Amino acid sequence: MELSDKIILLTGASRGIGREIALAFAQKGGKLVLAGRNQEAPDETRAGVERAGGEAIVVAGDVTDAGWRQSVIEKTEQTYGGLDILVNNAGVVSAGWLESLSEADVEQQLQINLMAPILLTRAALPALRQSSGAAIVNISSIFGLLGMPFYATYGATKAGIAHFGEAMRRELVDQGIHVMTVYPGATDTPMMETAGLGDKAGFAYDTPESVAQALLEGLEAEQLTVVRADDNSQSMLDANQQNPRQLDEQIREMKPKLEEAVANHRSM
Structure with missing residues (x-):
């Protein structure tokens, strides 16, 4: 897929992986619509996009709001004349024993990580169908492939968005819209600042720049998935595929360290 001069709608564009995705598309001359919950942080990303050679507007709002979802599609079409690529990147996390999580945290993860991207994709499809080279990119997680204790709700949303992408790929296979799922591992972003998965649980942290670069390379090669696993x-x-019971035992042994590592992991 040729990525030069594409029109991209990117959620969660304020920081971390989202910010680096925006900058990577900017280097291809992209025209970006940067979505975030407030105006200030996406404005910083917009300035970076322009310095990198792209164009950008900011449309702040709540991805869980139906009115905002429709308005951001309309704003994209009004500003740039269409839409080529939708990147569903916005996400939140709240880790811990399931019964220790508030209902609000459970519901918010479901709404932002799963319901919102499904409904935004639904709203974007008419515009994407008008593109000569369209794509939908869903940001899942390694925890969408591997169920881990203390991440039951988060993992469920990330597995859900992955299966949504797989189903949509097959639904759209004859309509000129490529669908790709990206599975980042532990990544050095603000979302991970309250987690201790590196020092305490032994996971090597990736960089958001590397994840963004892999995403663009995946689109150029029309890959179906991009998995970033240390x-x-x-x-x-x-092990989860070959001997899941053995992995259960391995995780049981590491669970006390993992519980300590994620005790304060919350980014909502």
Whole structure:
């Protein structure tokens, strides 16, 4: 897929992986619509996009709001004349024993990580169908491939968005819209500042720049998935397929350290 001069709608564009995705598209001359919950942080990303050679507007709002979802599609078409790529990147996390999570945290993860991207995709489809080279990119997680304790709700949303993408790929296979799912591992972003998965649980942190670059390379090659797994994560993914009971025992042994590592992991 040729990525030069594409029109991209990107949620969660304020920081971390989203910000780096925006900057990577900007280097291809992209025209970006940057979505975030407030105006100030996406404005900083917009300035970076313009310095990198792209164009950008900011449309702040709540991805869970139906009116905002429709308005951001309309604003994209009004500003740039269409839409080529939708990147569903916005996400939140609240880790811990399931019964210790508030209902509000459970519901918000479901709404932002799963319901909102499904409904935004639904709203974007008419515009995407008008593009000669359209794509939908859903940002899942390694925890969407590997169920881990203390991330039951988060993992459910990330597995859900992955299966949504797979189903939509097959639904749209004859309509000129490519669908790709990206599975980042633990990544050095503000979302991970309250987690201790590196020092305490042995996961090697990726960089948001590397994830963004892999995303663009995946689109250019029309890959179906992009998996960013460190050696520890990959060995666990392999074990989960080959001998899940053995992995259960491995995780049982590491669970006390994992519980300590994620005790304060919350980014909502």
